[in-house]
Amino acid sequence: MENSIYIPIISDYGFKTTFGNEADSLFLRIALQALIKSDTRIREVKFDKNSFEALTVDSRSGIFDLACTDENGNQFIVEMQLGQAPHFVQRLKFYALHKFNTLVERGEFDYANLPKLYAIAILEKNILPTAHFHTIANLRSQQNEIIDHQMTFIIVELAKFTKQVAEIETDLEKLVYTMKTLHTTEPTQYPAFWDEEWLKRAIDELDTRKMTPEERAYFARVTAANAEAVKAEKQKIREAVEQKEIETVTKALRRGKLTLDEIAEDSGVSMDFVLYIQRNLSAS
Structure with a gap:
């Protein structure tokens, strides 16, 4: 554009x-x-x-x-x-x-x-x-x-x-x-x-x-509103993905059949993420 x-x-x-x-x-x-x-x-x-x-x-x-x-x-x-x-x-x-x-x-x-x-x-x-x-x-x-x-x-x-x-x-x-x-x-x-x-x-x-000045102003408002909507939707997607990752890692840790490296690899997350979930489980 x-x-x-x-x-x-x-x-x-x-x-x-x-x-x-x-x-x-x-x-x-x-x-x-x-x-x-x-x-x-x-x-x-x-x-x-x-x-x-x-x-x-x-x-x-x-x-x-x-x-x-x-x-x-x-x-x-x-x-x-x-x-x-x-x-x-x-x-x-x-x-x-x-x-x-x-x-x-x-x-x-x-x-x-x-x-x-x-x-x-x-x-x-x-x-x-x-x-x-x-x-x-x-x-x-x-x-x-x-x-x-x-x-x-x-x-x-x-x-x-x-x-x-x-x-x-x-x-x-x-x-x-x-x-x-x-x-x-x-x-x-x-x-x-x-x-x-x-x-x-x-x-x-x-x-x-x-475009008239009024049309330019309207276009700017619509564009800004759409940008905010896209940003909000992407945030929802990120939150949904993270929640799914948390659930997957939590389930694997509770089963106790895989090493931490294997859990990270199978879940597509970092080792730091797995350790973070593990610490939260230990504290709860």
Whole structure:
């Protein structure tokens, strides 16, 4: 980011000012049409409340990155994920099924006329054991026959997209290429399709040279908040790892079948760490 002209679309700020741009939804509408591989043009979208309350005291609340409805009543939820997320499919199911329950309740439990629901995930890393960067999933039988069209899961894995500019043809490919490379591309290497109106408008929103003082201030606040969130998450991970190491070494010391060197080697920790746990056990 320090030397880049453009803010990454896949950043929190970038996603909100492109996909979540309520003042100008052209980029979002064409992007959604491309992601669901529809030939039908989406002419308008209405942004929906993107948070939901827990259904019971013990269940979870949540927030979608984006939720909207098109002019035909089709429902969309869009999630963006940076970094590793091995269980992201479960999270997407949780969000999609909650949205489904909301649709049923609004229809007074009339299952016959439910609108289509598209749960879309765009991920920086790979999570599926598949080769293609764009996956569309529906409920199917063991013979691969479609059982349900009402709910569709769409997963885009940016890391799997390897096409070069000369190979790009579809809006989906243009979208994914832009999301993956915009913030790293030199001005002299911009592809011609970035002049298409839907992409041009989105790219202009991410151009740091065109930001107003208010936009710069907002960007700084979002960036700082994200940095704090990342720092807090890393601390949680470090604490979880350390707790696991403590439990592993403690268990090995109590069993008394290994030398201290063997415990350190098997647990992947230092001898000083093992001695520290041993002293605490002796003192307790």
